[in-house]
Amino acid sequence: MTYLSHLYLPGALALWCALLFAIAAIWGYSLVLRGDASAVIFARRAYNFFALSVLLAAAVLILLLLMRDFRIEYVYQYSGMDLPGHYQFAAFWAGQKGSFMIWLVWGTLLGVGLKRAAGKAEPSVMGFYLLTLLGLLFILVRENPFTMLTQTPLDGQGLNPLLQDDWMVIHPPIMFIGYAASAIPFAFAMAALWRRDYDGWAARAFPWALGGFLVLGTAILMGGYWAYKTLGWGGYWGWDPVENASLIPWLFGTVMIHGLHMERTRGRYRRANYVLAALTYVSVLYGTFLTRSGVLADFSVHSFVDFGIAGYLIGLLAVFILLPAYLLISRLPKVPTNRNEDPFLSRGTFLVLSTITVLAAALVIAAGTSAPILTRFMKSPSQVGPEFYNRVNLPIALLVAFLLGLVPFLTWRGEALTEVLKKLRLSAGLALAVTVLSAVAAVRDPLYLVFVFLATLAVASNLEKVVRKWRAHSLSGAGGYLAHVGVGVILLGILASSAYDQSTKVTLEQGVPRKLGDMTLTFTRYLARTASEKERLEIRVDRGHGSTYLAYPKMFMNDRTRQLMVNPDVHSLALKDLYISPIEYDPGQPRLELAKGKTGTVGGLEVRFVKFDLQVEGNAMAQMAAGKPVTIGADLEVTQGGITRPVKALYRMNPADGRVETPPAALPGGGRIVVSGINASSGAVRLDVSGVSNPARLSVDVTKKPLINLVWGGLYVVLLGGILAAIKRVREVRIRASIGELE
Amino acid sequence: MNKKILYVLGGLVLLAFVGFSLSSFTKAMTPYVSYEQARSANRMVQIAGALEKGSSSYVREQEALLFTLKEPKTREILRVRYKGVKPANFEDAISVVAIGQYDEAAKEFQANKLLVKCPSKYQGAEVRTYS
Numbered sequence: 001m002t003y004l005s006h007l008y009l010p011g012a013l014a015l016w017c018a019l020l021f022a023i024a025a026i027w028g029y030s031l032v033l034r035g036d037a038s039a040v041i042f043a044r045r046a047y048n049f050f051a052l053s054v055l056l057a058a059a060v061l062i063l064l065l066l067m068r069d070f071r072i073e074y075v076y077q078y079s080g081m082d083l084p085g086h087y088q089f090a091a092f093w094a095g096q097k098g099s100f101m102i103w104l105v106w107g108t109l110l111g112v113g114l115k116r117a118a119g120k121a122e123p124s125v126m127g128f129y130l131l132t133l134l135g136l137l138f139i140l141v142r143e144n145p146f147t148m149l150t151q152t153p154l155d156g157q158g159l160n161p162l163l164q165d166d167w168m169v170i171h172p173p174i175m176f177i178g179y180a181a182s183a184i185p186f187a188f189a190m191a192a193l194w195r196r197d198y199d200g201w202a203a204r205a206f207p208w209a210l211g212g213f214l215v216l217g218t219a220i221l222m223g224g225y226w227a228y229k230t231l232g233w234g235g236y237w238g239w240d241p242v243e244n245a246s247l248i249p250w251l252f253g254t255v256m257i258h259g260l261h262m263e264r265t266r267g268r269y270r271r272a273n274y275v276l277a278a279l280t281y282v283s284v285l286y287g288t289f290l291t292r293s294g295v296l297a298d299f300s301v302h303s304f305v306d307f308g309i310a311g312y313l314i315g316l317l318a319v320f321i322l323l324p325a326y327l328l329i330s331r332l333p334k335v336p337t338n339r340n341e342d343p344f345l346s347r348g349t350f351l352v353l354s355t356i357t358v359l360a361a362a363l364v365i366a367a368g369t370s371a372p373i374l375t376r377f378m379k380s381p382s383q384v385g386p387e388f389y390n391r392v393n394l395p396i397a398l399l400v401a402f403l404l405g406l407v408p409f410l411t412w413r414g415e416a417l418t419e420v421l422k423k424l425r426l427s428a429g430l431a432l433a434v435t436v437l438s439a440v441a442a443v444r445d446p447l448y449l450v451f452v453f454l455a456t457l458a459v460a461s462n463l464e465k466v467v468r469k470w471r472a473h474s475l476s477g478a479g480g481y482l483a484h485v486g487v488g489v490i491l492l493g494i495l496a497s498s499a500y501d502q503s504t505k506v507t508l509e510q511g512v513p514r515k516l517g518d519m520t521l522t523f524t525r526y527l528a529r530t531a532s533e534k535e536r537l538e539i540r541v542d543r544g545h546g547s548t549y550l551a552y553p554k555m556f557m558n559d560r561t562r563q564l565m566v567n568p569d570v571h572s573l574a575l576k577d578l579y580i581s582p583i584e585y586d587p588g589q590p591r592l593e594l595a596k597g598k599t600g601t602v603g604g605l606e607v608r609f610v611k612f613d614l615q616v617e618g619n620a621m622a623q624m625a626a627g628k629p630v631t632i633g634a635d636l637e638v639t640q641g642g643i644t645r646p647v648k649a650l651y652r653m654n655p656a657d658g659r660v661e662t663p664p665a666a667l668p669g670g671g672r673i674v675v676s677g678i679n680a681s682s683g684a685v686r687l688d689v690s691g692v693s694n695p696a697r698l699s700v701d702v703t704k705k706p707l708i709n710l711v712w713g714g715l716y717v718v719l720l721g722g723i724l725a726a727i728k729r730v731r732e733v734r735i736r737a738s739i740g741e742l743e
Numbered sequence: 744m745n746k747k748i749l750y751v752l753g754g755l756v757l758l759a760f761v762g763f764s765l766s767s768f769t770k771a772m773t774p775y776v777s778y779e780q781a782r783s784a785n786r787m788v789q790i791a792g793a794l795e796k797g798s799s800s801y802v803r804e805q806e807a808l809l810f811t812l813k814e815p816k817t818r819e820i821l822r823v824r825y826k827g828v829k830p831a832n833f834e835d836a837i838s839v840v841a842i843g844q845y846d847e848a849a850k851e852f853q854a855n856k857l858l859v860k861c862p863s864k865y866q867g868a869e870v871r872t873y874s
Contacts, residue, residue, distance in 0.1 A: 380774040388771030505806035
């Protein structure tokens with residue numbers, strides 16, 4: 001019963017009900033599979049009650065957050081009195097428990113749609129799907145978000161200031177829709193193997209696979225954009241394990257989409273698609289294990305700690321590896337599939353090559369991310385740096401670009417090389433022109449020139465197809481081509497913005513213009529915090545030819561955690577971004593905090609704090625014990641213009657009324673010094689110096705990022721293409737289902 | 744064209760890629776080492792330690808951040824120089840991981856990347872009771 005008393009019952013009960021109803025639904029569907037067709041009504045009802053219970057539990061958690069009920073450990077840990085309203089929602093998914101909760105909520109809602117869309121396969125598909133949800137539910141019942149504290153604190157610990165950003169409010173929930181959606185093709189595939197019914201599942205799973213690909217892609221885009229706009233290190237992708245954990249399933253999902261396309265059009269990949277569906281889902285679980293179990297705690301900036309679910313996650317991973325492995329091994333050899341009869345220079349062959357290439361990228365990134373585990377058994381655990389990913393993915397990117405450029409002009413039947421080359425004339429001419437242009441502009445590395453040529457070829461040849469489809473009024477069939485245009489554009493953007501960025505660190509003295517290449521920067525002023533804006537620093541940037549703008553990088557202290565937060569200023573131009581990231585701000589307030597024996601400088605003055613003098617006006621300790629006024633002296637050594645002299649500054653305090661008196665000590669070379677505070681516990685002294693010149697200084701990192709807009713723009717185009725493709729596949733399923741082709 | 748030749752060619756390309764990946768992997772590995780090993784290792788490594796309070800300062804002349812790390816167990820210390828943009832909440836880090844290489848001439852560890860661990864950064868500290 002002590003366990004119960006530590007739980008907030010309305011929420012905990014909802015979770016237990018959800019668990020009960022989920023098991024009931026699985027039992028109901030298993031009855032249907034054993035021949036009791038009428039049990040389907042029971043199973044569906046159980047699912048609906050399960051969904052209601054999950055939503056209820058989520059609603060209770062949101063309510064507890066909104067009411068700032070700090071009895072609840074989770075609310076205490078992630079919320080606070082001063083946290084603005086909409087960030088209460090961000091607090092929902094800020095911690096481990098809440099993020100599993102939001103994952104479960106999305107999974108449950110998607111399941112409502114899946115139940116209807118699964119057709120005759122509903123019992124088996126829902127059975128497998130519910131198993132995946134059960135895994136999440138077990139975590140939540142074990143690590144209950146409704147755990148209560150033994151005492152009620154007055155205030156919570158507050159939300160991590162890094163997460164107090166609008167992008168961070170929407171980025172995680174979208175990521176979890178993508179994670180939840182990855183279980184759907186998995187459930188379709190496993191159910192098909194289970195039933196030994198190898199047709200039809202691919203067509204039904206196709207729109208879900210595309211949907212998951214789209215959502216996960218959107219989430220990755222948002223995460224990158226957030227990192228670029230707010231973190232200030234200048235990049236959008238750091239190959240951090242947490243980032244990779246979302247990229248790997250996305251790449252597997254990309255391969256799966258192409259596999260499903262091959263199955264639909266050529267009857268091929270009929271075996272591979274089961275493996276791909278399993279890989280996509282298992283890679284989501286594996287990524288979760290890597291980032292949540294604490295195994296990478298020393299290797300990731302996101303520094304997740306183990307909170308006791310590592311063993312559980314390993315178990316979950318084992319179940320979802322062994323189950324598909326058993327089904328794949330026992331059933332796969334019996335799946336009928338078409339033999340490869342395509343000639344070499346045909347669309348089929350090249351699609352196969354592209355899928356292998358993307359698969360290689362996913363596997364290599366997975367291996368890199370797993371490095372700390374792989375090397376654990378060697379003498380010292382290691383991780384691999386970003387240079388590994390960049391190096392290995394360069395040939396992959398080149399190959400992908402090459403294949404993307406060719407595929408649009410290949411037919412399924414196959415073609416003679418001369419024919420293909422003839423069709424490529426226009427695109428290749430365009431690509432060559434862009435390559436020459438970029439060679440003139442900046443690109444000298446021959447490998448990068450090849451990169452530019454191939455990427456532009458991919459853009460041009462796919463664009464040509466999109467235009468043709470558009471003219472033929474069948475834009476709905478152009479989704480794939482459009483997405484590939486986007487991939488080419490992204491590749492160009494990545495190359496330009498990462499290989500040709502120029503970064504300079506510079507310290508600006510307030511009011512003094514500083515020339516930096518073709519720009520002139522002037523740090524004009526410091527802007528104090530207002531109701532709507534944090535503390536900002538204003539820099540006037542003169543780009544020549546009379547074009548000037550004001551940059552406002554931010555540097556502020558989070559009130560609660562006393563963390564120094566930094567936001568860059570990003571100025572987007574057509575061909576490049578100017579990225580100004582603050583590094584260090586010295587307000588020029590002549591104030592020093594010195595521990596005993598330490599030296600500090602202020603405005604050309606060097607001050608060393610030698611020791612406290614407790615005998616200046618009577619014995620300070622004795623006076624203090626007697627409750628009488630106390631005087632403490634600070635013995636300093638001040639070096640001014642190469643001459644060092646001793647200075648004694650006094651600090652008087654009357655314990656009776658708390659009044660403090662600090663007579664200024666004159667400095668031999670001009671100026672005065674005051675002891676403005678004493679830290680008894682650390683033995684440090686705070687000194688204010690006046691009458692010396694000490695302007696405010698701001699150190700910034702100024703980076704030019706050429707063509708970075710291509711990265712974002714290209715991703716949008718990929719997603720747009722994905723949407724077109726998804727619409728087409730949804731329609732197709734509807735039509736085929738209506739004529740009974742999918743049963 | 745003969746299909747078998749194509750398969751063999753494809754297989755060779757894959758093999759070459761696997762070899763290339765493996766060599767890149769071993770080259771890019773940054774093992775976790777002690778300060779002593781970091782001083783003698785002529786390669787990229789990573790070290791961890793507690794940030795010595797008050798030891799960090801930004802040196803404008805070099806546009807670099809300098810600080811001292813202390814190994815929690817052996818109490819060994821190491822000076823670290825970092826030229827990148829200072830990570831948010833660097834000052835209240837309980838532990839800092841620095842990835843880089845030891846500079847024999849400057850007697851300093853040149854860090855290219857810092858991982859900062861702060862109390863309750865992503866996951867709230869476990870608190871059960873308090874006064």
